[in-house]
Amino acid sequence: MSAAATTARDIAMKGGGYYSKATGGAKDVIDGATTMVLDAIADMEIADNGAIFTMSDMGCADGGTSMAMVGKALAAIRAKAPSRPLQMVYTDLPRNDFSQVFCNVHGLSDAKSYIDDFENLFVMASGTSFHKRIFPAGTLNLGFSATASHYISDRPCNITNHVHMVGAEGAERAAYTEQGRKDWESMLSNRAADMASGARLCLFNFGIDEEGRYLGHTGGVSMFDTFSLLWQRLVDEGAVTNEEFAATNFPQHYRTVAEFKAPLIDEANPVHQAGLRLSHAETRVVRCPYAAAFEEHRDAGRFAHEYIPTLRSWSESTFFSGLSEERPVEERQNIVDRFYDSYETMVRESPEGHAMDYVHCYMVIRKV
Amino acid sequence: MSAAATTARDIAMKGGGYYSKATGGAKDVIDGATTMVLDAIADMEIADNGAIFTMSDMGCADGGTSMAMVGKALAAIRAKAPSRPLQMVYTDLPRNDFSQVFCNVHGLSDAKSYIDDFENLFVMASGTSFHKRIFPAGTLNLGFSATASHYISDRPCNITNHVHMVGAEGAERAAYTEQGRKDWESMLSNRAADMASGARLCLFNFGIDEEGRYLGHTGGVSMFDTFSLLWQRLVDEGAVTNEEFAATNFPQHYRTVAEFKAPLIDEANPVHQAGLRLSHAETRVVRCPYAAAFEEHRDAGRFAHEYIPTLRSWSESTFFSGLSEERPVEERQNIVDRFYDSYETMVRESPEGHAMDYVHCYMVIRKV
Numbered sequence: 244m245s246a247a248a249t250t251a252r253d254i255a256m257k258g259g260g261y262y263s264k265a266t267g268g269a270k271d272v273i274d275g276a277t278t279m280v281l282d283a284i285a286d287m288e289i290a291d292n293g294a295i296f297t298m299s300d301m302g303c304a305d306g307g308t309s310m311a312m313v314g315k316a317l318a319a320i321r322a323k324a325p326s327r328p329l330q331m332v333y334t335d336l337p338r339n340d341f342s343q344v345f346c347n348v349h350g351l352s353d354a355k356s357y358i359d360d361f362e363n364l365f366v367m368a369s370g371t372s373f374h375k376r377i378f379p380a381g382t383l384n385l386g387f388s389a390t391a392s393h394y395i396s397d398r399p400c401n402i403t404n405h406v407h408m409v410g411a412e413g414a415e416r417a418a419y420t421e422q423g424r425k426d427w428e429s430m431l432s433n434r435a436a437d438m439a440s441g442a443r444l445c446l447f448n449f450g451i452d453e454e455g456r457y458l459g460h461t462g463g464v465s466m467f468d469t470f471s472l473l474w475q476r477l478v479d480e481g482a483v484t485n486e487e488f489a490a491t492n493f494p495q496h497y498r499t500v501a502e503f504k505a506p507l508i509d510e511a512n513p514v515h516q517a518g519l520r521l522s523h524a525e526t527r528v529v530r531c532p533y534a535a536a537f538e539e540h541r542d543a544g545r546f547a548h549e550y551i552p553t554l555r556s557w558s559e560s561t562f563f564s565g566l567s568e569e570r571p572v573e574e575r576q577n578i579v580d581r582f583y584d585s586y587e588t589m590v591r592e593s594p595e596g597h598a599m600d601y602v603h604c605y606m607v608i609r610k611v
Numbered sequence: 612m613s614a615a616a617t618t619a620r621d622i623a624m625k626g627g628g629y630y631s632k633a634t635g636g637a638k639d640v641i642d643g644a645t646t647m648v649l650d651a652i653a654d655m656e657i658a659d660n661g662a663i664f665t666m667s668d669m670g671c672a673d674g675g676t677s678m679a680m681v682g683k684a685l686a687a688i689r690a691k692a693p694s695r696p697l698q699m700v701y702t703d704l705p706r707n708d709f710s711q712v713f714c715n716v717h718g719l720s721d722a723k724s725y726i727d728d729f730e731n732l733f734v735m736a737s738g739t740s741f742h743k744r745i746f747p748a749g750t751l752n753l754g755f756s757a758t759a760s761h762y763i764s765d766r767p768c769n770i771t772n773h774v775h776m777v778g779a780e781g782a783e784r785a786a787y788t789e790q791g792r793k794d795w796e797s798m799l800s801n802r803a804a805d806m807a808s809g810a811r812l813c814l815f816n817f818g819i820d821e822e823g824r825y826l827g828h829t830g831g832v833s834m835f836d837t838f839s840l841l842w843q844r845l846v847d848e849g850a851v852t853n854e855e856f857a858a859t860n861f862p863q864h865y866r867t868v869a870e871f872k873a874p875l876i877d878e879a880n881p882v883h884q885a886g887l888r889l890s891h892a893e894t895r896v897v898r899c900p901y902a903a904a905f906e907e908h909r910d911a912g913r914f915a916h917e918y919i920p921t922l923r924s925w926s927e928s929t930f931f932s933g934l935s936e937e938r939p940v941e942e943r944q945n946i947v948d949r950f951y952d953s954y955e956t957m958v959r960e961s962p963e964g965h966a967m968d969y970v971h972c973y974m975v976i977r978k979v
Binding site: 295328330332337338339340341342344345346348349351363365366367368369370371376377378379380382 | 663696698700705706707708709710712713714716717719731733734735736737738739744745746747748750
C-alpha cells in the first residue's frame with residue numbers, strides 16, 4: 244500500500260540499506276522539510292508530565308530516509324518535555340524489511356542513527372496498514388509519513404491508454420480519483436482515532452501541484468509518458484500483448500492539492516468531524532539528484548546508467564506484474580530487462596530533459 | 612543473544628515459517644505450559660480501567676511457537692478487563708526476521724493467528740536486546756520468554772575439551788556460570804524496570820534439572836557429547852584443527868534451578884531489591900517429537916533424516932563459526948556438511964537412545 248513497503252519488498256533481497264542508497268532524492272525531500280516538522284513541534288503544547296510521547300514514521304521502508312529528521316524531531320520534543328519517555332514507532336506493511344529498520348536504528352548498518360543520543364527512548368515497529376488503527380486510542384502524539392499515501396489499496400480498473408492515472412481519462416481517471424479519495428479519508432480517519440488531542444501529523448506526499456506538475460513531469464520529458472510510450476513500443480514489436488498493456492497500471496493516485504485538503508476543510512467530512520484540521524499546506528519541487536549531477540558532469544552514458552536503476556527500484560514490480568502469468572518467470576524478466584534497457588538507451592542517446600524531479604504536497608495537520 | 616534470534620538469523624533465508632515447522636518441540640513446550648501463563652493471569656489484579664495492557668514475547672523468533680498461547684492469554688486478559696486496549700509486543704535481536712513475525716500474526720502465512728479474534732488489539736515489535744530496557748518504565752504488564760535466555764551475551768573463554776559448557780570443567784565451567792549469572796541478573800533487572808507493579812513474567816528456559824538432565828541429555832545418548840565426539844573425530848581425521856575445536860563453543864549457559872532462583876530469593880540481590888519475587892518454579896522434560904515418532908514407526912533411516920535437521924537448525928552457526936576464516940566459505944560449509952552427515956549416519960546405524968528431549972525450568976515471577 245505504501246510506496247515504501249512496495250519498494251522495500253521489491254528490493255529487500257538486495258539488503259544492506261540498498262533502498263536508502265537508491266533513494267537519495269527521497270531523503271532530500273525529508274531533509275529539506277525537516278523545519279516543517281520542527282515548527283509543528285514548536286507549535287505543540289507538550290506538557291512535561293512524564294507520560295509517554297509517541298512519534299511514528301508510517302510507511303517507513305528501511306527507516307533510512309527519515310533517520311536524520313527523526314533524530315532532530317526527538318531532540319526537539321525532549322527539549323520541550325524532558326520527563327517524557329520517547330516511543331518511536333516505525334510502521335509499514337508486514338512484508339517490509341523490518342530487520343533492516345532495526346539494524347539501521349540500532350547501529351548495525353552504515354546508517355548514522357540517533358539511538359545513542361537519547362536516554363529513555365524506546366523504538367518499536369508495527370506491521371499494521373495505515374488503513375487500519377495502529378495505536379491505542381489517543382496515544383499518537385506526532386505522526387509522520389513521506390511518499391507513501393499515493394499507493395491505493397485497490398486498483399479500481401485498468402487504464403486503457405496509459406500505465407499511470409496521470410495519463411488516464413474520463414471514467415477511468417474518475418475511478419482512480421474516487422479510490423484515492425476513499426483511501427485518503429480512510430488513512431486520516433484512522434489517524435484521527437489514534438491521535439491524542441493536540442497531536443500533529445506531518446505528511447509529505449506525491450501529488451499534482453498547482454501548475455500540474457508531478458513526479459518526473461516538471462517541464463522536460465515526462466517520465467510516466469515515457470514509461471507508457473516504451474511499454475507500448477513493446478506491444479508494437481509483439482513482445483507484449485494489448486491485454487498485458489491494459490493490465491499494467493501503477494496502483495497509485497496522485498492527488499491534487501484540493502483533493503489533499505478536502506476532508507480537512509469540509510465540515511461535513513468524517514475526518515473534519517473527527518477533529519482533524521489543516522495547519523499548513525504547500526507544494527515543492529525537489530530536483531532529481533541524477534539530473535542535477537548530469538548538469539555538472541555532462542556524461543550522458545553515466546547519467547543513463549545511474550538514473551534508470553532509481554526508476555526501476557520502485558516501478559519494476561508494476562511492469563512485471565502486468566505480464567501474463569502464463570509466461571515463464573524468466574521470460575517476464577527478460578521483457579522487463581528489455582524495457583528498462585530501452586529507457587536507458589533513450590536517455591543515453593538524448594539525455595536532455597529527463598529528470599525524476601519530486602513533486603510533493605507537504606501538510607501539517609492537527610487534532611483539536 | 613536469544614536462541615530465537617540466532618536461529619531465525621541462521622535460517623531466515625529459508626523463510627515461510629521454516630523455523631516454526633522445524634521446532635515443533637519448542638511449540639510443544641509452550642503449549643504444554645500455557646496453563647501456567649493462564650494461572651498467572653488469573654492470579655493478577657487487572658483493573659478494568661481502560662489503560663493499555665502490554666504483553667510481550669521476548670526472544671520471539673518468528674512468533675509461531677507462541678501464537679496459540681498468546682491468543683489464549685490475550686483472551687483471558689480481555690475477559691478480566693474488557694475496557695483495556697491490548698498491546699502485544701514481539702521482541703528479538705535486530706537481525707531477527709520480523710517481517711515473518713508480522714506475516715504470521717497478520718494472517719499472511721499458513722500460521723493460524725489470533726489477530727481477527729480481538730478488537731482494540733495493537734501488535735508491535737521491538738529489536739531491542741532483553742539486556743537493555745525495552746519498555747517505558749512501569750508499562751510491561753505480562754512478559755513471556757521461552758527458550759531464549761540460555762544464550763549469553765559474551766563467550767567468556769574457549770572450552771578446551773568440549774563444545775558446550777555442560778561438558779566444561781574447572782575454571783572454564785566457572786567462567787560460563789559467572790557469565791550466565793550476570794546475564795540472568797541483567798535480563799531480570801531490566802524487566803523489573805520495564806514492569807508495572809503487579810506485573811508477571813512467565814519464563815520457560817533451557818536449564819539443568821534436579822536430576823542433572825538437560826537438552827538432549829535425559830538418560831540416552833547425550834546430544835552435546837555426541838556433537839563434541841564427532842567434532843573431535845574430524846580433528847583426528849585432520850579435517851578440523853585443534854585450534855578450531857577449541858574455538859567451537861556454543862554461546863550458551865544452562866542454569867541450574869538454584870541459579871535461576873538465586874536473584875529472586877537473595878534479599879541482597881539487585882533483582883530482589885527491584886521488587887521481583889518468585890511465584891512458581893518447576894522443571895519439566897518434554898519428549899523429543901522425532902524420537903517419539905521413531906518409537907512408533909521404527910524406521911531408523913527416517914528418524915535420522917528427520918532428526919538431524921532440527922539439531923542443525925540451531926547448532927550449525929556454532930560449528931561454522933568455529934572454523935578458521937582463512938578457509939574459503941565453501942570449504943567451511945563442506946566440513947559442516949560432513950559433520951552432520953556423520954551424525955546422521957550414527958543415528959541411522961544405531962538409533963536407540965538418540966533424542967533431543969527438552970528440559971526446561973518454568974518460572975512465574977511477579978513484581979511487588
